[in-house]
Amino acid sequence: MRAESRRVDLLLPLFVGTLQVVGTLGVQWWQVHDTGMLRVPLGPLGYALLLAGPLALTVRRRHPALSVIVSVDATLLFIGLGHAYGPVFLSPIIAFHTAVVGGHRRVAWPLWGLAYVFFVVYLSWFAPAPPPGWFHNVAMAALMGLVLAVAEFSRARNERQAEHKRVEREEVRRQASEERLTMAQELHDVLAHNISLIHVQASTALHLIEDHPEQAKTALTTIKQASKDVLTEMRSVLNVLRDGAPRSPTAGLDRLDELIERSGLRVVKNVIGEVRPLPPGVDRAGYRIVQEALTNVTRHAPGASVTVALDYGPRALTLQITDSGGNAPGESLGSGNGVPGMRERASALGGTLTAAHHGRGFRVEARLPIPEESE
Structure with a gap:
């Protein structure tokens, strides 16, 4: 060119x-x-x-x-x-x-x-x-005015094209920024949950390895599976950075039972309404919110029992994760980015999330709107 x-x-x-x-x-x-x-x-x-x-x-x-x-x-x-x-x-x-x-x-x-x-x-x-004569002067003015008008039209058109290209570049940068934020959230959720799980199970294995080796073996098996899962999910997230690289299916609520089983917590799951396929964004956000809530229980309330309730409403999915409070001291609540991250996920979908003490324990409640076209 x-x-x-x-x-x-x-x-x-x-x-x-x-x-x-x-x-x-x-x-x-x-x-x-x-x-x-x-x-x-x-x-x-x-x-x-x-x-x-x-x-x-x-x-x-x-x-x-x-x-x-x-x-x-x-x-x-x-x-x-x-x-x-x-x-x-x-x-x-x-x-x-x-x-x-x-x-x-x-x-x-x-x-x-x-x-x-x-x-x-x-x-x-x-x-x-x-x-x-005056007619010649008017005709000359019209001709020179026409040249000026064509030049101004070309200038305005070029400015519109430049503005359009600038907006397109800004949109590309915005989408890239949102993608980086999404990847950061994914990495935070994956790492926080699995590393917390590995930490808890490793502590359990060290405590039981001499007196109860079979129970320690179970904890070590959980650690092995958790480390495998974190590597798989990290590879899925990071593959987005490689051109043409296939990306594994993102975790959704269909894997919630597997998540609960791996958490090592006493969890009761309640489902209200008819379970049905959800939009990918809602499905992924719901899974990550439950995952982060369970991670927070592991950190802040070790030994607590947890109730996970899912309400499949006609216009929204409502999640409620309530723990009973731990018997052992954990990390101080609010020491990380877990709750702000969950709230940001809900807000990005036009939903809401609240997190507050509930009796001796803690409750996270999220409402995620379901677009009508997805029903």
Whole structure:
């Protein structure tokens, strides 16, 4: 694209210069001999002025203001010296259009107005031919106004296209940012749950390994499965960064029983309403909220019993995770990002989440709206 643009920048001045010289030679004969016009033939200065405008077009992209100043001034001087009217106006029109499109209106507009005033004054009082009259001046104003309107239209169109591209780039960046946030949440949920589970089961295994080796073996088996799961889910999340890499199905509520079994907690699950497929976003968020709530119980209330209630309503899925409070000291509640992360997941779907003490324990309740089209 750049090579093509450079080629145009080189060929356009050559084409315009040739057209101005040949065209002027073609029209000057009858303008010189016409008693109504009385123009003068080309001389060395005339040829130089004819070529000055096209030469200025070679820098019209890098220095559009300079290009329009040189081409307009050269044209005005060419006409002021009495040379023939003709294609000499082509180079200032191109330079003016480029300057306006490039945003140099403060230079181009006054110069264009100055050129019109020059022509009116010159033709009315200084040209060797009789004054052309008001109709000619109006027609000239209309023609120069048309050139200005086309240039302004092109500028506005380019600005709209640039704005559209900018909005598209912003949208791509926003989507990438949201994807990174989603991956960060996924990694947080996966790591927090499984590492907490491994920590609890490892502590249990160390406590029981001498007196109750069979129970310690069960804890170690859970650790093995949890570490396998965390590696599998991390690979699923990180595969998104690889072009063309397949991504494993994301965990959903259909794997809730497996999650409860691996948690090592005493969990009672209650389901209200008819279990049915949910939109992927709601399904994934519901699973992650339960997972994070169970992780918080493991951290903050070890030894607590938990009730997980799922209410499949017609317009929303309601989750309620309540624990009885632990018998052993855990980490201080609110020491991490678990609750804000759950609330952010619910909020992203237009839902709500509350988390507060409930008796001796703690309750997390989330309401996730279900879009009508998904029913």
